[in-house]
Amino acid sequence: MATAPKAKAVREDLLRVEGLTKIYDGAVxxxxxxxxxxxxxxxxxxxxxxxxxxxxxxxxxxxxETPTQGKIYLAGEDITHxxxxxxxxxxxxxSYALFPHLSVWENxxxxxxxxxxxxxxxxxxxxxxxxxxxxxxxxxxKPHQLSGGQQQRVALARSLAKRPQLLLxxxxxxxxxxxxxxxxxxxxxxxxxEVGVTCVLVTHDQEEAMxxxxxxxxxxxxxxxxxxxxxxxxxxxxxxxxxxFIGNVNIFDGVVEVDEPDHVTVRxxxxxxxxxxxxxxxxxxxxxxALRPEKILLSKNKPQGEFNKGKPQGEFNxxxxxxxxxxxxxxxxxxHLKLASGLVIKAQELNSTRDLSCGLTWGDRAYxxxxxxxxxxxxx
Amino acid sequence: MTKILSYLRDLRHGRTVVIGVPxxxxxxxxxxxxxxxxxxxxxxMETTSISSMISWADGWPTxxxxxxxxxxxSGDTLYVQTYLSSIEYALITTIICLAIGxxxxxxxxxxxxxxxxxxLMLIMLPFWTSFLLRIYAxxxxxxxxxxxxxxxxxxxxxxxxxxxxxxxxxxxxxMVYSYLPFMILPLYANLSKLDLRYLEAAADLGTSPFKAxxxxxxxxxxxxxxxxSMLVFIPAVGEYVIPELLGGPNTLMIxxxxxxxxxxNNDWPMASSVAVVMILLILLPMALFNKYQSEQAEGKA
Numbered sequence: 186m187a188t189a190p191k192a193k194a195v196r197e198d199l200l201r202v203e204g205l206t207k208i209y210d211g212a213v214x215x216x217x218x219x220x221x222x223x224x225x226x227x228x229x230x231x232x233x234x235x236x237x238x239x240x241x242x243x244x245x246x247x248x249x250e251t252p253t254q255g256k257i258y259l260a261g262e263d264i265t266h267x268x269x270x271x272x273x274x275x276x277x278x279x280s281y282a283l284f285p286h287l288s289v290w291e292n293x294x295x296x297x298x299x300x301x302x303x304x305x306x307x308x309x310x311x312x313x314x315x316x317x318x319x320x321x322x323x324x325x326x327k328p329h330q331l332s333g334g335q336q337q338r339v340a341l342a343r344s345l346a347k348r349p350q351l352l353l354x355x356x357x358x359x360x361x362x363x364x365x366x367x368x369x370x371x372x373x374x375x376x377x378x379e380v381g382v383t384c385v386l387v388t389h390d391q392e393e394a395m396x397x398x399x400x401x402x403x404x405x406x407x408x409x410x411x412x413x414x415x416x417x418x419x420x421x422x423x424x425x426x427x428x429x430f431i432g433n434v435n436i437f438d439g440v441v442e443v444d445e446p447d448h449v450t451v452r453x454x455x456x457x458x459x460x461x462x463x464x465x466x467x468x469x470x471x472x473x474x475a476l477r478p479e480k481i482l483l484s485k486n487k488p489q490g491e492f493n494k495g496k497p498q499g500e501f502n503x504x505x506x507x508x509x510x511x512x513x514x515x516x517x518x519x520x521h522l523k524l525a526s527g528l529v530i531k532a533q534e535l536n537s538t539r540d541l542s543c544g545l546t547w548g549d550r551a552y553x554x555x556x557x558x559x560x561x562x563x564x565x
Numbered sequence: 566m567t568k569i570l571s572y573l574r575d576l577r578h579g580r581t582v583v584i585g586v587p588x589x590x591x592x593x594x595x596x597x598x599x600x601x602x603x604x605x606x607x608x609x610m611e612t613t614s615i616s617s618m619i620s621w622a623d624g625w626p627t628x629x630x631x632x633x634x635x636x637x638x639s640g641d642t643l644y645v646q647t648y649l650s651s652i653e654y655a656l657i658t659t660i661i662c663l664a665i666g667x668x669x670x671x672x673x674x675x676x677x678x679x680x681x682x683x684x685l686m687l688i689m690l691p692f693w694t695s696f697l698l699r700i701y702a703x704x705x706x707x708x709x710x711x712x713x714x715x716x717x718x719x720x721x722x723x724x725x726x727x728x729x730x731x732x733x734x735x736x737x738x739x740m741v742y743s744y745l746p747f748m749i750l751p752l753y754a755n756l757s758k759l760d761l762r763y764l765e766a767a768a769d770l771g772t773s774p775f776k777a778x779x780x781x782x783x784x785x786x787x788x789x790x791x792x793x794s795m796l797v798f799i800p801a802v803g804e805y806v807i808p809e810l811l812g813g814p815n816t817l818m819i820x821x822x823x824x825x826x827x828x829x830n831n832d833w834p835m836a837s838s839v840a841v842v843m844i845l846l847i848l849l850p851m852a853l854f855n856k857y858q859s860e861q862a863e864g865k866a
Binding site: 247248249268269270271274275276278282283284285286295296299300343344346347 | 763766767771772784
């Protein structure tokens with residue numbers, strides 16, 4: 186899933202946040218006791234819905250908000266109370282905030298001029314940045330004469346101009362349309378890699394976080410729910426909330442029936458799950474089983490029990506239901522299956538041939554089945 | 566089909582009526598009076614009436630244009646000086662209004678959202694009293710035995726009354742006081758729309774708040790500065806009431822000259838010429854303003 190290389194070898198911590206808390210109006214906890222470290226060269230994503238506190242956290246890193254409690258260290262130095270214009274941190278703003286009265290060139294040179302850099306050096310730096318983001322020809326344009334994608338590249342060049350130790354990206358692709366976003370994601374990561382700057386990025390778009398970041402923190406109500414690499418967060422969510430937030434998921438509620446070191450079974454109303462690995466729980470415990478739609482196979486006939494590990498045929502990892510909805514996406518099709526219990530599960534089938542081979546239609550009875558390593562048992 | 570066509574026709578008629586109303590207004594109350602003034606300025610004063618521009622000689626109409634008033638204005642240093650000093654007073658008024666109005670509008674735009682309507686109300690409040698009354702009120706404040714002098718004398722700060730009345734000081738006080746709201750309102754409208762993220766971006770790029778004000782806030786409020794300055798400068802040039810009531814013998818302003826020509830000298834062609842020249846003087850900055858605005862609009866398209 187991730188295209189960004191994972192943080193290489195052992196690198197020093199660049200950013201360290203300790204117990205950061207922001208309370209608004211004496212009551213609303215926007216950010217609640219967050220600690221994190223970001224190592225040099227890493228792209229760290231804060232992922233969450235609106236109002237989860239990710240933007241407040243980013244704004245505290247930039248210096249636009251003063252933390253109620255906690256400390257922020259950059260390269261070992263306490264910057265908690267440093268004003269934004271004294272921090273070696275630059276930010277790419279949501280919808281860019283390019284200065285409308287200045288040209289592309291002047292926008293990029295803005296921060297360098299404030300530093301009193303010699304004119305020739307400014308020229309060289311701006312020219313090389315324009316080359317990097319491929320906007321050399323548009324240097325004299327004003328921001329409103331550029332397309333969304335071009336504005337985004339100017340904003341990136343402007344935030345990189347001062348060679349910040351830490352680059353903050355606030356919804357970097359939020360203002361672009363879907364098609365452009367996909368190509369820009371990779372371009373953005375490539376430029377960041379080329380410059381070698383450490384990034385903290387804020388997004389509500391899980392795809393953006395997955396493709397760009399080497400590590401993701403899933404946020405909710407001011408706290409981190411889970412921190413991990415994109416595949417960890419997707420394949421091994423640690424809670425229902427994370428499983429639900431990242432991608433689509435079917436959740437079965439059940440009770441642990443067999444708890445062995447190498448396998449467990451979970452009895453649910455709909456079916457019995459045979460999980461091919463041990464869990465940190467015990468028999469009789471109430472758990473949730475999360476199962477991603479793309480890991481479910483559909484068939485018209487009763488499955489042959491290939492995942493049943495020598496158990497009585499057909500006991501584990503399948504259920505029967507009625508097809509109530511078919512959503513065609515082109516590359517895949519999502520079937521909504523209504524089970525006897527009333528639970529509706531989603532199954533995603535790859536359209537690997539052009540004659541939609543599954544052959545299921547509305548109202549059909551269908552069997553869903555899945556492997557013993559397809560699901561995650563969630564204890565919270 | 567015919568129904569649709571007749572509907573469209575109706576729509577067109579409706580549009581003509583709607584657009585026609587303001588045009589009629591402009592024609593009757595602006596174009597016609599200006600043309601009349603222009604006509605009078607090119608006529609000659611006969612003892613009790615104004616000469617007719619078209620005379621009938623030998624059965625042919627002859628157009629008689631009399632430019633003597635314009636020639637007189639351009640030749641007489643008093644008129645030239647009066648125009649110059651009118652523009653000077655108007656300019657000084659504009660600059661003082663800007664200097665007071667900008668911070669005023671800035672803090673209004675930055676004050677808590679729920680306070681802003683009240684602050685706007687306070688700006689508008691003086692308009693509830695007659696303009697003339699307010700100017701008279703300044704008179705009682707500024708005269709040598711007026712409130713300000715009395716207080717200062719009583720406190721022993723000064724030993725003889727300050728000459729604050731009937732000179733350029735009282736004139737400028739009156740002008741600035743009267744025109745300040747016209748500077749504040751467009752500036753406030755502009756500054757309250759300023760996207761604060763630009764200032765954050767500037768801070769992020771290493772700009773102190775003071776520098777960011779000059780590099781970001783001021784350039785981005787240029788349209789408001791120009792609009793406010795025009796609203797103050799243009800009426801200030803032709804102001805009559807304030808120089809008449811608060812001005813003195815040395816504060817020459819073209820409005821008073823106009824009044825004298827009309828009512829003391831009864832020389833209507835001369836008065837009209839003075840007015841036409843004044844309109845031209847005002848049109849020039851207006852034209853510049855419009856040109857700037859259309860350039861702005863073009864840039865945004």
